[in-house]
């Protein structure tokens with residue numbers, strides 16, 4: 677599926693991507709005033725839709741945006757988009773913006789939030805990188821502090837993540853890790869981070885500036901179900917450099933093993949715990965999206 681083969685849904689209308697239009701006065705464009713979810717579909721079915729809609733609704737409430745559609749209506753629209761996409765597996769972007777308003781910043785000028793659903797292929801990393809593991813850098817750009825913009829809001833403001841990712845590109849790395857204002861690990865530019873040390877699984881708590889990732893949550897549950905000790909703990913760069921294993925999680929990323937961080941090589945890549953969780957995750961996808 678190429679971008680032009682996909683489909684879009686805007687405010688109730690199914691459109692070809694080339695025909696899809698958003699106003700230049702939409703505050704999503706002018707100010708990044710909006711929220712989004714990235715949702716996978718496997719076997720023609722949306723994956724973890726309920727969890728994504730919960731997070732979308734929470735993001736909307738945090739920003740006082742009223743989503744013009746119920747969860748059931750959004751679910752129907754998503755199913756419509758998936759059935760029109762010419763692939764059983766893919767990626768959806770659900771975006772709600774503050775809507776069309778005046779050029780000024782005041783959200784009070786926006787009367788109707790815009791709702792956009794896009795189906796598109798997604799190639800986060802090449803199959804080779806996925807096999808070999810990723811090279812990470814710790815970026816100089818910090819994750820916004822929770823008292824500046826709470827990381828739990830999945831907003832259209834990704835600029836500091838983008839700047840961090842640009843640092844990774846410049847350094848010839850695959851992904852950047854962002855620290856919070858206090859210098860502790862928050863997350864990747866578009867994914868959550870886990871390390872393994874002495875057979876325990878660690879990930880930073882959401883309060884350190886991590887998005888409450890849907891994949892993060894699944895991985896923690898699968899690990900606990902396999903008898904693995906899972907700890908949400910503050911992590912320093914030292915903990916990453918000295919980890920036995922490290923991996924990233926995300927809707928687009930799924931699970932990605934990490935090979936190297938700032939020139940330090942992980943003990944194992946992919947490690948035994950990664951392999952176990954990756955297998956459990958793939959089985960979980962199958963179980964959740966089995967044909968009705």
Ligand code: PMP
Pocket residue numbers: 714837863864865866867868886887888889890891892925926927928
């Ligand atoms: N952190 C950030 C900044 C992200 O953009 C994403 C991708 N949505 C994640 C973490 C992973 O979250 P999820 O597993 O819900 O996709």
